[in-house]
Amino acid sequence: MFSCDQISKVVVLGGGSAGLMAAVTVKRLLPQLDVKLIRSADIGVIGVGEGTTAVFPSHFFETLKVSKEEFYRETQPTWKQGIRFEWGPRDYFNYTFEFQYDAQRQGMSCANGFYADEDCRDLDLPSALMDRGKAFVSGPLGKPLVRGNYAFHIENHRLVTYLEKLAARTGVELSEGTLQSVEQGPNGDVTSITFEDNRRIEADLFIDASGFRAELIGRVMNEPFLPFSSGLFCDRAVIGGWDRGEDPLVAYTTAETMDSGWCWKIEHEHWINRGYVYASQFINDEQALEEFLRKNPKVSNTPRVVKFRSGRYDRSWVKNVVAIGNSSGFVEPLEATALAQIIYGTRWLIELLRTTDLQPSDSSRHLYNTQMGRAWDEIRDFLAFHYKFNHRIESPFWSHCHHDTSLGAYQGLYDYYLDEGPGPLIIHEVPHKPNIYGVEGFLSMLVGMKVPYKRRREPTPAEQQAWKQHSAAIAAKANSAVDSVKALAAIRSPGWVWE
Ligand SMILES: Cc1cc2nc3c(=O)[nH]c(=O)nc-3n(C[C@H](O)[C@H](O)[C@H](O)COP(=O)(O)OP(=O)(O)OC[C@H]3O[C@@H](n4cnc5c(N)ncnc54)[C@H](O)[C@@H]3O)c2cc1C
Structure with a gap:
């Protein structure tokens, strides 16, 4: 059913990274829309959210076509090849943005996960780089090859300051104001919002990016909040x-x-x-x-x-209000998933607006809510694996995690793993496709933390030989790689040209 006229005016409430990224993305990809963003200087932004995932650089450089030179100059990021987990019985293990445990090396009969019990440090190049304190492989003249699935660390205030400039340049109208009241039409749609300075702004679509306050989706739409307390206990x-x-x-x-x-x-x-x-x-x-x-x-x-509270609103899109960022949900800081969810939620919104000629139907809203709900729940289940199996410290908290963490929709994947380990058919236990982490994410946690399973495989002598050769080749590349300090100096040098 088509329940609204064609959207032409969009108001974004909130100017943290969620509101600004959503506003810039909507305006860049749907330039015909009038996009206004209002945020409160009195309330300010949360000031955290500094770890990103690999989707972040690709969103800025490929989707938004932001200049790399400008982005690096303005936000001063450092690179992130993954997360080093000091969890479980190993000293540490590395979780990168590439396939490690779910990949299969030439000459081997099983996936890497089967052979990673002893040593998992050189399973892939990013992990080997992390292990040696390096950032990127060295190219011609010893210059870093800044490519692949890397992410950033960015100080939140730098990102927000840059996004404000980018938004203004992109054509987003930015202003200050603290929300005072909201008017709704007979069908429940928000028709206008009024600020403390009595400014009243009308729009067809409202993006609620007001952070944990969830001014529109929570307070006005009264959408039920679904806590993730069955699996995650940090707050x-x-x-x-x-x-x-x-x-x-x-x-x-x-x-x-x-x-x-x-x-x-x-x-x-x-x-x-x-x-x-x-x-x-x-x-x-x-x-x-x-x-x-x-x-x-x-x-x-x-x-x-x-x-913070871990959980999500049942629906992120209710009537003509779409919540993006902490206002729609937050799992917890582990794995730095929130900025990626902002990108995912904004892209989905744009896709649905585009394919419905800016006149979204009830069924497209329903599709949006199903996709976003799944994405949030998958993050919750993924993080549950982190907590359930980490026996590094015995304490009341960790004991509670071991006993009371639910693995949600991924319980079947764990059951299979218990018998078969990182077997080739484990992919069929992934409940939704496409999914964010693939089998790789779950195997990284299970194998990384050496969670035991029954069907062990012993490599043949030929496999042992092949395994060593692969690892040595990866290690050699990592040994001659460039560290972050040198790589930053290289990209700031006068002759540097971005690919
Ligand atoms: C401890 C912690 C660590 C985190 N670490 C990471 C991480 O490493 N990586 C990651 O991706 N994410 C992380 N996050 C999530 C991170 O906070 C968000 O990804 C990101 O900062 C987006 O926040 P936001 O824009 O939704 O909210 P905010 O930054 O809180 O922005 C809300 C905006 O709404 C405005 N606003 C609110 N109410 C009103 C009102 N009544 N009137 C007008 N304006 C209003 C505010 O002024 C502000 O501009 C972390 C979160 C926490 C709690």
Whole structure:
């Protein structure tokens, strides 16, 4: 059923990374729309969200066609080849944006996962680079080949400042204002919103990017919030950092196991940002701060606590309101999924607006909500694997995770793994296709944390030989690679040309 006239005016409420990225993307890809963004200086932005995934650079450089030179200059990113997990029985394992455990090397009868028990560091090139503190393979004249599935670390304030400039240049009308009231028409659609300065703005479509306040989707539309408390228990983070000084700049995020959660280490060029994500039902703020400072004695600023709730709204698109960013849902900081969800949600919105001639039907809204709901739930299930099997520290929190974390729709995948390990048919246990993480993500956690399974495979002598040769070739490439400091210097040098 077509329930609305053709959309021509879009209002974005909120100017954090979600609102700004959504506004820029909508205006760039649907330039015929009039796009206004209003945000409150009094409320401000959340100021976190600094780890990205590989979809982030491709969105900016390929979809939005942003100049790399400008982007690097304005946001000062560092590179991220993956996450180094200090979880489970190994000292650590690396989760990259490539296929590691689910890939199969030439001359081997099984997927890599079967052979990665002993040593998983050189399973793929990004992992080998991470292991040696390198960022990119070296090309002609020793220059870094900045390509492949990499991501960024970006300080939130730099990203927001840059996005504001980009939005204004793209034709988004930006203004200040704090929401005061909302008017709805007889069918429940929002018709206009009024700000404290009495400005009233009308639109056909409202993007709610008001962060955890969820002003429109939650407070006006009263959409039910579905908590993820059956699988994920963390609800706060204490955050602090220090000037890098002599600490080496590496091209990955570190995730360290803590007594009642985990701690990120995000690598900015001159600043190291750490955040202890914890469950307040197991540790209070003072205890979390004490453990955080004990393990990070270099913290030089005043740590701050950020509260969050893990879950999502049942539907992200209700009537003529579409929630994007923390207003539509948030799982938790692990795996840095939120910025990717903003991109995913915005692209889906644009796709549906495009294919319905800017006149979305009820069924297209329904499709949007199904896709977004699945994506959120898949992230929840993926993160559940991280918690359920991490036995590095025995504590009341981790014991609770082992016993009470539900694996959701991926329970079947785990059941198969328990018998068969990383067997070739495990792909059929993935409940939805396409999905975000593939089998790879789940195997990375299971094999990375050495979760036991029954059907073991012993490599033949020929396979052992082939395995060593592959690993040695990857290691050799990584040994001669370029680290982040040199790679940053290279891209800032006068003769640098982006591919
Ligand atoms: C501890 C923590 C760590 C995180 N780490 C990561 C990470 O590493 N990677 C990642 O991808 N994501 C991360 N996230 C998620 C991250 O916060 C979001 O991806 C990102 O910052 C987008 O936020 P947002 O724009 O939705 O909300 P906000 O930044 O909160 O922006 C909300 C906007 O709405 C405006 N607003 C609100 N109410 C009103 C009103 N009444 N009137 C007018 N304007 C209003 C505000 O002024 C602001 O401009 C993390 C989240 C938390 C809690």
